[in-house]
Amino acid sequence: MPSPEQWTRPDPGAGPAATAAQPSPEQVIAGLRATTEGGAELTQLLTPEGERLADSRFDPYLADIDAEALRGLYRDMVLVRRADRESNAMQRQGQLGIWVPLLGQEAAQVGSGRALRPADMAFPSYREHGVAYTRGIDFRELLGIFRCTDHSGWDPAEYGFHPYTIVIGNQVLNAAGYAMGQKFDGKVGNADDAENEATIVYFGDGATSQGDVHEGFVWGAVYDAPVVYFCQNNQWAISEPTERQSRLPLYQRARGYGFPGIRVDGNDVLACLAVTRWALDECRHGNGPVLIEAFTYRMDAHTTTDDPTRYRLSDELEAWKLKDPIERVRAHLARAGGTEQDFFDGVDAEADEFAAQLRDFCFTMPDPPPERIFSEVYADTPAALDAQREEYLNYLAGFAGGEH
Amino acid sequence: MAAPAASPVDTQAANTQTMTIGKALNNGLRAAMEADPKVLVMGEDVGKLGGVFRVTDGLQKDFGEHRVLDTPLAESGIVGTAIGLAVRGFRPVCEIQFEGFIFPAFDQISSQLAKLRYRTQGKLKAPVVIRVPFGGGIGAVEHHSESPESLFSHIPGLKVVSCSNPVDAYWMMRQAISSDDPVMVFEPKKLYHSSALKAPVDTTATPDPLHSSRVVRHGDAATIAAYGPSLPVALDAATAAQEEGRSLEVIDLRTLSPLDLGPVFESVRRTGRLVVVSEASSEVSLTSEVAARVQQECFYSLEAPVQRVTGFDTPYPPAKLEEHFLPDLDRVLYAVDNALEW
Ligand SMILES: Cc1ncc(C[n+]2csc(CCOP(=O)(O)OP(=O)(O)O)c2C)c(N)n1
Ligand SMILES: [Mg+2]
Numbered sequence: 001m002p003s004p005e006q007w008t009r010p011d012p013g014a015g016p017a018a019t020a021a022q023p024s025p026e027q028v029i030a031g032l033r034a035t036t037e038g039g040a041e042l043t044q045l046l047t048p049e050g051e052r053l054a055d056s057r058f059d060p061y062l063a064d065i066d067a068e069a070l071r072g073l074y075r076d077m078v079l080v081r082r083a084d085r086e087s088n089a090m091q092r093q094g095q096l097g098i099w100v101p102l103l104g105q106e107a108a109q110v111g112s113g114r115a116l117r118p119a120d121m122a123f124p125s126y127r128e129h130g131v132a133y134t135r136g137i138d139f140r141e142l143l144g145i146f147r148c149t150d151h152s153g154w155d156p157a158e159y160g161f162h163p164y165t166i167v168i169g170n171q172v173l174n175a176a177g178y179a180m181g182q183k184f185d186g187k188v189g190n191a192d193d194a195e196n197e198a199t200i201v202y203f204g205d206g207a208t209s210q211g212d213v214h215e216g217f218v219w220g221a222v223y224d225a226p227v228v229y230f231c232q233n234n235q236w237a238i239s240e241p242t243e244r245q246s247r248l249p250l251y252q253r254a255r256g257y258g259f260p261g262i263r264v265d266g267n268d269v270l271a272c273l274a275v276t277r278w279a280l281d282e283c284r285h286g287n288g289p290v291l292i293e294a295f296t297y298r299m300d301a302h303t304t305t306d307d308p309t310r311y312r313l314s315d316e317l318e319a320w321k322l323k324d325p326i327e328r329v330r331a332h333l334a335r336a337g338g339t340e341q342d343f344f345d346g347v348d349a350e351a352d353e354f355a356a357q358l359r360d361f362c363f364t365m366p367d368p369p370p371e372r373i374f375s376e377v378y379a380d381t382p383a384a385l386d387a388q389r390e391e392y393l394n395y396l397a398g399f400a401g402g403e404h
Numbered sequence: 405m406a407a408p409a410a411s412p413v414d415t416q417a418a419n420t421q422t423m424t425i426g427k428a429l430n431n432g433l434r435a436a437m438e439a440d441p442k443v444l445v446m447g448e449d450v451g452k453l454g455g456v457f458r459v460t461d462g463l464q465k466d467f468g469e470h471r472v473l474d475t476p477l478a479e480s481g482i483v484g485t486a487i488g489l490a491v492r493g494f495r496p497v498c499e500i501q502f503e504g505f506i507f508p509a510f511d512q513i514s515s516q517l518a519k520l521r522y523r524t525q526g527k528l529k530a531p532v533v534i535r536v537p538f539g540g541g542i543g544a545v546e547h548h549s550e551s552p553e554s555l556f557s558h559i560p561g562l563k564v565v566s567c568s569n570p571v572d573a574y575w576m577m578r579q580a581i582s583s584d585d586p587v588m589v590f591e592p593k594k595l596y597h598s599s600a601l602k603a604p605v606d607t608t609a610t611p612d613p614l615h616s617s618r619v620v621r622h623g624d625a626a627t628i629a630a631y632g633p634s635l636p637v638a639l640d641a642a643t644a645a646q647e648e649g650r651s652l653e654v655i656d657l658r659t660l661s662p663l664d665l666g667p668v669f670e671s672v673r674r675t676g677r678l679v680v681v682s683e684a685s686s687e688v689s690l691t692s693e694v695a696a697r698v699q700q701e702c703f704y705s706l707e708a709p710v711q712r713v714t715g716f717d718t719p720y721p722p723a724k725l726e727e728h729f730l731p732d733l734d735r736v737l738y739a740v741d742n743a744l745e746w
Contacts, residue, residue, distance in 0.1 A: 127544075238449045
């Protein structure tokens with residue numbers, strides 16, 4: 001691909017420079033538009049039809065992924081999708097205030113999440129339920145945020161999974177800082193790789209426009225931090241297509257910051273696993289940061305409050321359905337032999353059970369007590385806040401006693 | 405109330421439609437865009453989607469993509485480029501999707517927008533409007549229910565208003581856009597589509613000045629001052645108090661910076677008691693400012709200390725607890741009782 005430097009008008013007399021709205025033929029060929037599928041630039045190891053492509057660069061990162069392991073990844077994705085659909089349905093039934101669906105992004109999340117080691121740290125945005133699952137967080141622990149009983153839930157240190165971040169882009173800087181800390185603590189570049197650590201941070205295509213994300217890239221680069229910037233380009237930021245954020249395919253931005261950028265088929269769990277393992281490995285050995293753009297698609301609405309029929313056509317969804325992340329693994333397993341129908345049926349039954357447990361849990365979740373409003377605002381609570389709490393609880397008690 | 409039938413001979417009726425706050429804001433934007441080709445609307449999802457609250461619904465379709473800009477996802481970018489556009493002669497109206505997402509733009513707002521006139525001693529002006537849906541009570545996740553208006557009211561050079569009804573929504577939008585000062589409009593998102601608050605908006609009427617407060621209910625026992633989403637709570641409290649034979653005066657503050665406290669002073673001199681209501685935390689806030697100034701101006705008239713009914717001095721809690729956090733009828737009446745029994 002020609003470099004961006006070649007896109008400027010070569011000859012002063014040659015007429016107006018091309019623009020994003022009217023790209024020159026060269027620019028079109030160069031893949032100027034951010035949503036152009038990467039072609040040769042797209043790392044794919046499993047085609048939508050389920051054919052395994054050999055890849056000399058990334059196959060070594062899948063040496064341990066035999067049929068059994070691939071069945072494990074399939075199971076992960078089926079469970080995660082089922083839990084996602086159940087949660088979406090529970091929102092419709094009024095059990096959750098909102099749900100943020102991950103439908104279509106299972107491979108990007110399970111593949112990258114399974115690439116992490118326990119000592120690594122992940123910083124999610126708000127859609128990474130599949131990554132949470134790979135970190136060992138019970139899906140039930142995610143529900144509090146969406147039932148609005150809690151702002152986070154799990155213990156981040158226990159799982160190596162930071163709280164969800166809703167303010168777009170904030171977590172990219174936090175992750176860069178965490179990774180700087182890993183480096184300052186001597187957890188990078190050790191001869192014994194088991195000593196090494198890395199950080200991964202998740203954000204969307206829309207988020208790439210935020211100043212915090214730019215700064216997060218700069219910090220990671222300047223401090224050679226062991227951080228993998230994992231951008232799930234699901235083609236949409238609510239109603240805005242990725243072209244509203246960038247002229248250049250997003251992974252190419254890495255070059256300007258001085259670290260490698262790579263575009264991976266985000267619907268290919270093997271490619272996401274291999275590429276993320278590679279990137280984390282680079283980071284652990286002191287070659288970080290790395291930007292990964294997982295090229296995927298948000299198959300459902302932005303959230304349960306969104307109505308995508310207002311801004312996108314259903315053909316697009318139909319086209320992406322053919323690239324479904326789960327179907328291709330199923331096709332591959334079935335074709336490669338050794339995986340019987342019993343296995344698929346077993347996973348489906350397990351998914352039903354998983355969903356039923358989620359449902360039971362959700363329906364019986366208690367509301368938090370009013371004291372929760374005042375808890376953990378500070379390490380050292382100011383007396384005035386204690387007084388406010390007491391005053392309010394007394395006021396409530398007065399209602400119970402029929403005083404007011 | 406039924407919308408008056410439009411009749412060609414009755415211009416008042418022809419120019420009057422009954423609408424919600426959200427629709428009134430939309431109409432205000434539309435009228436401003438029709439009146440002045442330099443008015444632009446910009447923000448995240450404001451175009452095809454019409455904004456997540458649909459306040460800009462239909463504007464891109466009718467005015468085109470060069471007047472209604474679906475911007476990249478960056479609030480500092482939205483406000484920062486709006487300032488540049490304003491210097492160039494445009495009148496940008498920025499939408500911030502939710503108040504909790506305004507902070508990336510805080511620097512541009514406080515360092516540039518608010519100070520451009522002062523720094524250049526009037527050679528430059530920045531007639532930018534920033535629309536901010538704010539307040540809670542919608543059962544949302546974090547950062548979607550906050551009330552940061554005091555932070556912005558604290559910044560010299562910036563003007564801040566908040567609407568509580570369709571008539572003000574329409575006119576405040578128009579007046580803010582024609583103001584040569586930067587104006588932030590805090591819009592009560594919970595009330596956008598409230599049909600209970602639907603009201604006729606006469607687009608040929610003469611509006612109250614943008615920076616004026618207004619007595620919306622007369623009474624003599626105590627005064628309640630509120631704004632935006634707290635206004636219906638204050639009015640409900642006054643109705644409930646009336647049933648117990650106490651008549652409360654209710655004032656809609658409307659303008660948060662500069663404050664227009666003349667009507668509040670005048671009222672407190674008669675009632676001797678003031679309750680200030682706001683969803684924002686109370687410490688170092690607009691409600692502190694109102695209390696301080698009323699105690700300064702009305703010291704000899706006060707029969708009780710100024711009471712405040714506000715959000716607690718904590719972050720906004722998970723929404724299952726927001727009914728505790730937000731001022732409600734009971735808490736306002738409790739404060740009124742405290743003031744009366746002092
Ligand atoms: C600073 C900030 N601005 C605006 C929003 C509102 N908002 C929530 S999600 C979203 C779109 C995000 O798109 P993208 O980064 O592509 O992530 P995706 O939701 O597609 O996973 C917006 C504008 C926000 N949460 N934070
Ligand atoms: Mg996206």
